[in-house]
Amino acid sequence: MRTHRCGELRKVHVGQEVKLGGWVHRRRDLGGLVFVDLRDRDGIAQVAFGPDAPEVLAVAASLTPETVVSVRGLVAARPVGQANPEMPTGEIEVRATAVEVLGPAATPAIPVARGKGEELAAEELRLRHRHLDLRRPELFRNLELRHRLLQRARAELAALGFLEIETPILTKPTPEGARDYLVPSRVHPGEFYALPQSPQIYKQLLMVAGFDRYFQIARCFRDEDLRADRQPEFTQIDVEASFIGVEDVYAVTEAVLVALWREAGHEVTAPFPRMPYRDAMERYGSDKPDLRIGLEIRDITGLIGPESGEFLRAAAQRGERVRAIVAPGGAALSRKDFDQLTEDAKTMRAAGLLWAKRSPDGVTGPGAKALGPTMASALGLADGEAVLGCVGADAVVLPALGRVRLELARRLKLPPATRHAFVWIEQFPMFERDPETGVLVPMHHPFTAPHPDDRAFLASDPERVRSMHYDPVYNGVELGSGSIRIVDPALQQQVFDRLGLTPEEVQQRFGFLLEGLRAGAPPHGGIALGFDRIAMLLAGAESLRDVIAFPKTTAARALFEGAPVPARKEDLDVLRLGVAK
RNA sequence: GGGGCUGUAGCUCAGCUGGUUAGAGUGCCGGUCUGUCACACCGGAGGUCGCGGGUUCGAGCCCCGUCAGCCCCGCCA
Numbered sequence: 074m075r076t077h078r079c080g081e082l083r084k085v086h087v088g089q090e091v092k093l094g095g096w097v098h099r100r101r102d103l104g105g106l107v108f109v110d111l112r113d114r115d116g117i118a119q120v121a122f123g124p125d126a127p128e129v130l131a132v133a134a135s136l137t138p139e140t141v142v143s144v145r146g147l148v149a150a151r152p153v154g155q156a157n158p159e160m161p162t163g164e165i166e167v168r169a170t171a172v173e174v175l176g177p178a179a180t181p182a183i184p185v186a187r188g189k190g191e192e193l194a195a196e197e198l199r200l201r202h203r204h205l206d207l208r209r210p211e212l213f214r215n216l217e218l219r220h221r222l223l224q225r226a227r228a229e230l231a232a233l234g235f236l237e238i239e240t241p242i243l244t245k246p247t248p249e250g251a252r253d254y255l256v257p258s259r260v261h262p263g264e265f266y267a268l269p270q271s272p273q274i275y276k277q278l279l280m281v282a283g284f285d286r287y288f289q290i291a292r293c294f295r296d297e298d299l300r301a302d303r304q305p306e307f308t309q310i311d312v313e314a315s316f317i318g319v320e321d322v323y324a325v326t327e328a329v330l331v332a333l334w335r336e337a338g339h340e341v342t343a344p345f346p347r348m349p350y351r352d353a354m355e356r357y358g359s360d361k362p363d364l365r366i367g368l369e370i371r372d373i374t375g376l377i378g379p380e381s382g383e384f385l386r387a388a389a390q391r392g393e394r395v396r397a398i399v400a401p402g403g404a405a406l407s408r409k410d411f412d413q414l415t416e417d418a419k420t421m422r423a424a425g426l427l428w429a430k431r432s433p434d435g436v437t438g439p440g441a442k443a444l445g446p447t448m449a450s451a452l453g454l455a456d457g458e459a460v461l462g463c464v465g466a467d468a469v470v471l472p473a474l475g476r477v478r479l480e481l482a483r484r485l486k487l488p489p490a491t492r493h494a495f496v497w498i499e500q501f502p503m504f505e506r507d508p509e510t511g512v513l514v515p516m517h518h519p520f521t522a523p524h525p526d527d528r529a530f531l532a533s534d535p536e537r538v539r540s541m542h543y544d545p546v547y548n549g550v551e552l553g554s555g556s557i558r559i560v561d562p563a564l565q566q567q568v569f570d571r572l573g574l575t576p577e578e579v580q581q582r583f584g585f586l587l588e589g590l591r592a593g594a595p596p597h598g599g600i601a602l603g604f605d606r607i608a609m610l611l612a613g614a615e616s617l618r619d620v621i622a623f624p625k626t627t628a629a630r631a632l633f634e635g636a637p638v639p640a641r642k643e644d645l646d647v648l649r650l651g652v653a654k
Numbered sequence: 655g656g657g658g659c660u661g662u663a664g665c666u667c668a669g670c671u672g673g674u675u676a677g678a679g680u681g682c683c684g685g686u687c688u689g690u691c692a693c694a695c696c697g698g699a700g701g702u703c704g705c706g707g708g709u710u711c712g713a714g715c716c717c718c719g720u721c722a723g724c725c726c727c728g729c730c731a
Contacts, residue, residue: 101689108689108690192665197661200723251730270730300726301725422727
């Protein structure tokens, strides 16, 4: 039916007779001469219809955008001066000798062909008419890249001796962690499966079984609220290995990430630098610091002196830390900029933002008095610089300044120090307290092994215990998460005890994992990489929705197919379910 | 669960301090045109101003509610 794809035609094809199939991208009707831009997966070629074949020209004149046609013709060099340097196929055109309409097309609800500077249709419409939106070359390229990244990840892991093994989609609900999507069982009325939040326990059981090196391109489901970088169903590159330690996991992960970045055309180097969680929080106010930018957070509590404002001295007296960012060029920011930065800090629950700037006239701004006359010199605040600070509990102040830091970099348009800033964040706390209930909860999951140096504190001071958990971070984005797991059933029991789980609860929730550990478990650990995010970063997309063929909206709706929908009464009856009002 | 932004022609948008007949570009339909490439030119059709209620002599504009999309906080072991 076809001899070539539109986008592949070049000067070397001149003189050949070709048959093409594709969509009418645009038509330019000059009367006695009609040009059709024909589009397929590979690109666009210009088809020229002339007066030699009047009946073919007549068909061309009637073609509407997005009609599917087949064209037969001769590849010809364009006349002198008529080449289009902006098109890969711009040196040639196809002189049509025959054309056939294969699929007539209604006028598209949203435009596929977009002119220079033309805005995209609203995202709601793009999602509703996804089949049209996916015809846009940009989205096409994103999904093609995604395909290549998947193939590359598979090839890389397989070459390293990892076996690709599938795990169940219908699995067991897990009471903690994210909310599960539940699936009712017809055979067992009143009982439910859950869709997996991740194959965590299964992959550990595979290690117990001796598979040694496992990976899976795993679909995961979490019924939580969405973000630009969070979808309710998403894809992980899930990896686990036995008889390994942290260094082995880092090496494998780095090999995969370097391969993926290379596939997308970026040369990056391993090993990646490493940073303890505590440093990341104190210097960058985030457990996923963007190391392309400076603007580090400083502890200036020690600089508070008798000439500082009462407010700061009192805070320091209470034992609170005062932390601040010095921003080169910050004095050029407007009052409005500072007001908005203050709002940003407040959305992160900070009480406010102190700020002052230094110009030749001196140090000015609402925070100048509070910081005191000697603060500027103590800080080394130079002309043109600004200082922005927060006071209060670290748990509030550091994330708030972390947010301010990113906003500052954006507003100041600071040039990134490097293009690719990978970093491993490690030594996470094993537990944290629920701020509302004060209950000890695992920071990640309860199978994460404690750091060997801190095991003694498990009983005496659990909040001091660091875990063998690690996150690879790239340019301020968390790429994944992993850990070395607990293999000693007694240690696992001790962790469950710390979490206040009763033996009955443990047996009910994790009995099958404990049973596995008791059966002889090799030391093991692994990682799960957020594949959609990686695809988004490498495609240069701003939203996960641009690298997923059929994504959900922020309200978890599928606009194209229209899901979810109310269940039919017959279906509910079979499942013996009712809908509460 | 909370906060913010947006919703006007198929699409992208404008619409002043509330004022009488709601506009532009593009697309669509008809016409002219042999080298265009966002073709050009002439003509035409096209509106539940998201939806519901209220205030007012009068509402696209003000108020209340609601729906949808997007962004953020909470949430996401």
